[in-house]
Amino acid sequence: MEPEVPPQRTPSSHDAMTGRVPLAVAVVDTNGLVSHWSSGARRLFGVTRQQAVGCPAGELLPVTGVLDRAEEEGRPGAGPVPDCGLGAELDPPPGGSLLYPAAGRARIDEPGRGRIDVLWWAYPLVGPGSERLLVLAADAGRLGGGGKGEGRDTGTVAPAFALHTDFPGYQELAGRLPEILPSMSVGEATRIVAQVLELGYPVLEFSHRSQVPVTPDWGVPRRDPRHPARSPLGDGEATPAPRTVPRPELDLEYAAVRERLEFLNEVSGRIGTSLDLERTIREVTSAAVPRFTDFAGTHLRAAVLAGEGFPDGPPDVTTVWHRVWVEHNDEPGRWDDTVPVGESIAFPEHTPFFRCMVTGEPVLIPYVSEEASNRISGEFEKRDLRPLITHRSLLIVPLKARDVVLGFMVLMRRPGREPFDDMDRTTGAELAARAGLVLDNARMYTFQENVAETLQDSMLPQVAPRMAGCDIATRYLPGARLGRIGGDWFDSVKLPGSRTALVVGDVMGHGLNSAAMMGQLRTAVLTMATMEMPPSQLLRNLDDLAQRLGEQYLATCLYAVYDPIRSEVQIANAGHIPPVLVRAEDGRAELLTLPTGAPVGVGGVAFETATVRVRPGDRLIL
Known part of the structure; x- marks a missing residue:
């Protein structure tokens, strides 16, 4: 009972x-x-x-x-x-x-x-x-x-x-x-x-x-x-006498718990204001000082900070940790030489830091004696931690997400302040749990952002600046941050007879699906261009391919072939924005009037080829 x-x-x-x-x-x-x-x-x-x-x-x-x-x-x-x-x-x-x-x-x-x-x-x-x-x-x-x-x-x-x-x-x-x-x-x-x-x-x-x-x-x-x-x-x-309670210690314990819950609630409101990983780390570290601790230093696995995806397996002595941020209320500059921000380090095995990151559990040392300080500092080469940890209270809490340690926080209180106790360990663990969730969200966003950038960069062509009879300049500039990865593409193809094929297209929508379709259409255009198809025939074949890929695949495309010997450009358009021709003799810009077909993937629409005369020095803008 x-x-x-x-x-x-x-x-x-x-x-x-x-x-x-x-x-x-x-x-x-x-x-x-x-x-x-x-x-x-x-x-x-x-x-x-x-x-x-x-x-x-x-x-x-x-x-x-x-x-x-x-x-x-x-x-x-x-x-x-x-x-x-x-x-x-x-x-x-x-x-x-x-x-x-x-x-x-x-x-x-x-x-x-x-x-x-x-x-x-x-x-x-x-x-x-x-x-x-x-x-x-x-x-x-x-x-x-x-x-x-x-x-x-x-x-x-x-x-x-x-x-x-x-x-x-x-x-x-x-x-x-x-x-x-x-x-x-x-x-x-x-x-x-x-x-x-x-x-x-x-x-x-x-x-x-x-x-x-x-x-x-x-x-x-x-x-x-x-x-x-x-x-x-x-x-x-x-x-x-004033009113008493049967067990006053329960009232004091209740008040202590309430104080810690208020602290955690306040911290939760301050962290996670950004999906930027380093800014999130600074918010988490600064929120603990000075209310909960006098010193806070946060370390992340280098793989997490680099946005390389979710780390596999538990860390070991070879795992590299990056010190992202340090916050304290000691005199300025005291920690800069010994634990500098930005340092990458692998922690020795026989240290409380290693025990925390391997077990994934908080490590509490209520009082770091001189003997313990000498033992911990002796594990590090070419650095003396004793002036910083001796006679202090030490608490190390892991930053975890999905049971994998992403990093850890080192918390210390100065002599003269109440040392960390079991309730503080619970509070620190809860702080780290909330911070770990926010960090994992920021990490996933950073990883997806890096994947999107890598995919987009791999799909954009490396266009040669000089082709036969023409110079080419390109630029990719998304209209919005969310549109950095999508179905937009441009390309140039060297053809026999000193000719150059130019293509620009846009798959409707954004995201990985649009990018995947863009990759298929771009490959098809490159293949058919080397077969020296006329522009209108190339767009008809591209339209048939898009229909076979699925009804939801629609894209606009403009395909042009420049012949420097004949001084002409043959162009066919599938629902794309018409090009602009800037004349060299007077600098006049002309929006070319072309037969505009339906986007590829609609089906049943004919495409026509138009021929435009050009002179040396003219500029064609797609």
Whole structure:
């Protein structure tokens, strides 16, 4: 009998009462401009990251009172600033400069939503970086209370600060604080987190009696119901603890799964926007950094990248892999010499990369020790991977289609970030599965495109530029990309008596069927031309052949024989566009009037031969 597991649920608005708050996070630099802007800030304020970064913080965030007005107004070169679309009404704290953390409540006008109630926390930052202010904000409407006196059973909700050690599970609370921050380097995040913990953890204060730590909406530290909260004012009155669940770990697990599903959904929407193979690879690789990993490198089998069709059999030590793209958030240039983009390489047998591509299964190394790093790097000749993989977390996932490995992705996380675990391995495998499907579509398109180009090139003749008594120039230019392969053809045939036969035709339709019919008709024309048939007789025989091939085979064709001794051209037309004759003496272009027969394949229509006089220097255009 299977154990009964409490059903997982979608977090309700009441979860906000226990600290689960969708947070907006922004960082302000020394010039008072926004330098980091989270996705939560985009959802709360309705301003995208591209619009926010570089804008004055006072135009976007309801914390004008805590910004250093003197610094903003006296900054050299300061001029008019753009209106970034938000206005706020708030009571600023005393003083123009922020020397200690501050919190407040503001009402702002957001386009499309009207006036909303926002809680905010602001931290002054110090250190070598340019970050000088960290701002957290949340929608007070999601906490179940409106303005003052409008709350439900919770009363007034206000932002405040408290020591993180005041709450159960404070170590996990502090350890997950970096996940609140927008994407930034480990050094920046570590410095900011240390200052936040020192200045006070952001909390929600309910009726000035109960304080609950603010966490992002992936999980919530629960209050212990055995220890009722006390008023920070010291009145000794106990307040009920927030609601608990029987097994909080299930709620955290549910939130972690939801976060990964959101990531996969976002990535799926970003990849596959093009059937270009290399562009698809770049999209897949870039989508994983930095949200899922700090480094991502994608390798494809050289045969796949070259468009040589579907690879046969599993790869081995002789299989050549092409490094198509590398994406990372390390310092620029660090990876360029060791793992350059565009390199072709065969991977050694005793490496995790080889194991992944042979087994077709993800390979996870949660922590690459110095011993493991030395062992892996020692398998490669003339390259030292140790500075890049030591003390990192490594995950290699295969890119497969129809159970054949087309390539693999190397994912790594830097020290200080949570190492890859089994759930990350599952997430990476799902990412690779979706990417493999998109890559296979792009690969098949590339292969079919190469086949079409090869077929068309093989069917177009290699016309000699000089024949007896004439010069010939040709050009094949499809009217559309989809029409590159079809039934169009042209040719020239050397005949006895210094004569030259010229032919141009077009099988109706496009695609391989039209190209196959074109090949048969072209061969027939070449054969009959060498038999020195008159143009009209040649088209009659071609018409009979097309009828025997099938009723659906129709083609237009124009056949001409140029005789330089008689200075004449004999022409017969089967429904094709008439030629143009450009006279050399005055440059006048003349559309030749010819008896136009039906296309070959119709049957029962007579063809006639017309004779056109030409002079030296004239040009005949078919």
